[in-house]
Amino acid sequence: MDLSAINPVLLIASLMVAATPLLLAAIGELVVEKAGVLNLGVEGMMIIGAICGFAIAVETTNPYLGLLAAMAGGAVLSLLFAFLTQVALANQVASGLALTLFGLGLSALMGQSYVGIKPPAMAKLDIPFLTDLPIIGPILFGHDPVLYVGLALTAATWALLKYSRLGLILRAVGENHEAAHALGYHVVRTRVLAILFGGACAGLGGAYISLIRVPQWTEGMTAGIGWIALALVVFASWKPWRVLLGAYLFGGINVLQLNLQAAGVAIPVEYLAMSPYLITILVLVIMSADKSRAPASLGRIFHASQ
């Protein structure tokens, strides 16, 4: 066992990378749930984003086009969910599960000819002087742009929900859709837009895995991150900063346990592998013991009858 092989600076830098796909997907889902929709298809939208982004990046050799394609792919898939639940009034749980299964299958089909290829690399941020600073340089100024997008998105979502008119309407729709309708707000339109946003975020999160974190394409490579994102939203009490905290906690413990495995710690690998899930959930459960609660209309079907 050689714990000294673990470099804390690299550990922090890599936990931020590990947490970003989870953060992106969870922020998207948070907005969707704030609008009163439970979309269990996050995993499916992520994997579709992963393959769309990967394929377009490889074909165009431009990773940024890949990211855009990933967002579009996730959004298009979520549009299917929006149609089923908001227009056809289908059950949200069943539709979301179907979306995940469909996404996993479709991505495997789309990705057949991309197995084993390397995608074009994305340039990392490199600010002369700042990036070369010891310790804070690699942690704060040495990442890919998407990681910063994730952080900015968290702040933007928080501010939008808390301070803007749009955020207020979104929360109102999620809280009491009948009252929002009675006041003349467009419940279905608001929800469809929220679902599209959630799909784009999940798609971006998926592409982050296939283009930046791993980077290669394998079937089912999102490996349950979408499900963790769903759980994270709930345990974070629908609060963006707690989602960030939870994502970093999860990413951090994940990276740490991998390092511990590599260092040969005398704990069975299975226990180490389950620790990120256990500790993240435990911490968030303790934190969510205040009186914040789910949006009151979450998962309920809205129909403007009478």
Place this chain on the structure above:
Amino acid sequence: MTAPLLSIQGLTKAYPGVIANDDVSFDIAEGQVHALLGENGAGKSTLVKMIYGLVKPDSGQMTWRGAEFAPAEPRAARAAGVAMVFQHFSLFDALNVAENVALGMENPPAMRDLAARIKDVSENYGLPLDPFRTVGDLSAGERQRVEIIRCLLQDPKLLIMDEPTSVLTPQEVEILFQTLRKLKSEGTSILYISHKLEEIRNLCDHATILRLGKNVGECVPAETSARQMAELMVGDTLQTPTRTAKSGGEIMLKVQSLTAKSANPFGTSLKDISFTVRSGEILGLGGVAGNGQDELLAALSGELLTSPNTVIIRGKATGHLGPNQRRGIGTLAAPEERLGHAAAPNMSLVENALLTGSIRQGLTKKGFVNWKDTTQFAEDIIKAFDVRTPGSDRAARSLSGGNLQKFVIGREVLQDPDVLIVNQPTWGVDAAAAAAIRQALLDLAANGAAVVVISQDLDELMEISDNFGALNEGRLSNICPAAGLTIDEIGLMMGGAHGLDAPTQEVRA
């Protein structure tokens, strides 16, 4: 006289299978308080929804100060100067007062300015309110203030109020009326929907009466008796329940020092409640909604378990027994919420009859259901309580609210309970059916049962109860004989003035 503010001509709206409004016409003058009277299902709500732009009329037209008025959506109606206070509050529990107000405005100012304006207006109209409190924590009266202030900030020409007083204490009603009179003096017209006739006589200049979607008459309320208006509403002569019950029998239900925490985060916990109900007695419990009514019913029915000695039924400690065990010893309950609590919406009436009736009626044997007897029991309820339904195999949700209420109450009454607890037994039920339900409760008491009626309809409680108490923030006031209580005394009891035991002549012991 100048042109009316709003003139309605021949408005008609049909839904599949029912004509909600049939050729309705009337005028609202500037600065007039106009009452819209009618039973449930008379089409009042549909009519105001058309004025507010939520529903489009099939035919007919409206004119606003002489110009054609056809709002396509509430936004357009609000822009014209129509504001509406909804019957079921259109508020968002998790948001604060200022946010709720902002949602009802077209171009709300920044939150800080808005909060200042809310404070201004609320104090100006005698409706104090803190803009930053979460609406979920407010009382029903305060929540209504939020709605009213939301309307007032838009400087409306016409204020629509849909059953505004059903959740208020008498004192709160007085405050509301003062506000409305002030508005009227400032030239605002008010369309006031209610079925409480005394209020309308007190407040309104003119009344239009709807029955089954048609305008069946107009009157000047101050010059018309409540009974005449009621008969116009119902289209029939009214029967007042007759009472023959006498109290003074053995103690059937005794509650002592009942304290229980609400299962609902926005609910009210019960605090140190004690009372007794004797055989043949009806105890009426008033109080504004959300002051522990649901919790008290749950504690008495067995949904909410407490320590054994807090609820004693015929001398037996039962606080720890669940609903079915209490049914076994003759204690039945009918909760307020019809769909989802008193009845399972998607199950048939027969299945719903089984759910509470299986124990006392012996409808199951060794775990198997006796469908023949169960169907018979359901048919008996339908017959005895005049439940209008095509058959007992219909789903509970297909019945109208009033009919389902008759079924739910009838199901418990027909099981011949020793103790019956009902919450809001005539909520949303028309006058004739309400009278029938009250008569059934009186008859039950006359046959020796102890009945607890929890209700927000004070007239109802005064009509049928022997003793009266009021719930306030989970506490129970002193119990007084109902006969001879004045509205002021009741208001004090509902407001929680426990120390001022003005009317108390001690409970009949």
